[in-house]
Amino acid sequence: MGLVEKVLMAPKGPSFSKLIQGYWRLGAWEMTAQQRLTFLKQHVEMGISTVDNAAIYGDSEVLFGDALRLAPEMREQIQIVSKFGINGIATAPGEHRVSHYDSSKAAIIRSTENSLQRLGVEQLDALLVHRPDFLMDADQVAEAFSELKASGKVKHFGVSNFTSSQFELLQSRLNEPLITNQVEINPINFDVIENGVLDQQQQHRVSPMAWSCLAGGAIFNDQTPQAQRLRDCLEVLAQELGATSITQVIFAWVLKHPANPVALIGSGKIERVKDAVGALALEMNTEQWYRVWVASKGFSVP
Numbered sequence: 001m002g003l004v005e006k007v008l009m010a011p012k013g014p015s016f017s018k019l020i021q022g023y024w025r026l027g028a029w030e031m032t033a034q035q036r037l038t039f040l041k042q043h044v045e046m047g048i049s050t051v052d053n054a055a056i057y058g059d060s061e062v063l064f065g066d067a068l069r070l071a072p073e074m075r076e077q078i079q080i081v082s083k084f085g086i087n088g089i090a091t092a093p094g095e096h097r098v099s100h101y102d103s104s105k106a107a108i109i110r111s112t113e114n115s116l117q118r119l120g121v122e123q124l125d126a127l128l129v130h131r132p133d134f135l136m137d138a139d140q141v142a143e144a145f146s147e148l149k150a151s152g153k154v155k156h157f158g159v160s161n162f163t164s165s166q167f168e169l170l171q172s173r174l175n176e177p178l179i180t181n182q183v184e185i186n187p188i189n190f191d192v193i194e195n196g197v198l199d200q201q202q203q204h205r206v207s208p209m210a211w212s213c214l215a216g217g218a219i220f221n222d223q224t225p226q227a228q229r230l231r232d233c234l235e236v237l238a239q240e241l242g243a244t245s246i247t248q249v250i251f252a253w254v255l256k257h258p259a260n261p262v263a264l265i266g267s268g269k270i271e272r273v274k275d276a277v278g279a280l281a282l283e284m285n286t287e288q289w290y291r292v293w294v295a296s297k298g299f300s301v302p
């Protein structure tokens with residue numbers, strides 16, 4: 001098995017690994033700091049050098065940072081992505097009472113500084129707006145980004161879950177290209193393939209980051225007719241492609257899109273991470289890609 005290659009996320013960089021390790025669920029993995037470090041080293045050895053985190057992912061940044069502190073030399077071997085913008089529900093009286101978005105300049109800077117502190121690093125390779133804030137003032141976001149860039153706290157900026165018009169609006173206020181739109185892409189939910197978001201990424205030669213490629217596990221576990229149709233189709237394709245699992249077929253399906261996505265892995269089991277890497281060697285043809293589309297929809301293309 002070869003090393004996972006790096007891809008240019010946008011015309012002027014950065015280069016991230018084609019498969020990225022997601023750390024949203026890190027708290028549930030119940031690993032010691034040493035086990036977390038071992039896991040990190042193992043996926044970096046496979047070439048999965050980019051990691052994804054977020055301020056809202058519970059203790060995930062702290063847990064990741066604790067592992068990294070055991071081997072600070074690992075920092076140079078990885079690219080760290082984190083996100084800001086979601087304020088969770090209040091835990092103390094007098095705090096805000098609903099989960100909400102905040103993309104004011106002060107909130108962006110405060111959140112980023114907190115992420116850096118939790119991760120125990122001086123710089124993020126990329127900072128993403130986690131979700132579109134209905135009250136987003138693009139000028140304020142641009143000001144925050146330029147301050148974070150000038151202070152060396154963040155190298156590159158991107159967004160997540162943005163529509164194409166929200167992406168265009170923010171881009172119009174920035175001096176450098178957004179490097180990604182991190183969006184959900186899997187055989188159960190591929191709205192972005194149909195609503196113009198991936199067209200726009202392809203137009204700008206920006207690689208989307210695909211989250212929940214396995215639909216959070218739903219593809220394996222759901223008993224809906226759609227999930228059952230998908231499993232049947234993916235099993236047949238696995239045989240045709242010589243894949244060792246339907247996981248590999250799903251990642252190959254996501255990665256085939258011409259917008260050139262990079263795919264996030266959500267598993268905390270190194271064997272499953274290794275299995276996903278096998279997807280990179282599969283050659284899925286166009287008709288096979290559409291068979292997954294048809295299995296998901298339950299009807300043929302018009």
Ligand code: NAP
Binds near residue numbers: 211
């Ligand atoms: P995912 O790969 O769709 O789902 C991972 C889940 O599927 C894990 O619970 C995993 O369990 C389970 N799983 C994997 N293989 C399985 C199998 N063969 N059978 C049964 N269950 C299986 O990814 P995700 O965790 O939802 O998302 C990946 C990353 O995307 C996150 O870590 C985060 O970084 C990012 N993300 C971003 C956003 C956003 O809004 N920007 C939203 C969600 C996620 P095990 O751990 O036991 O293998």
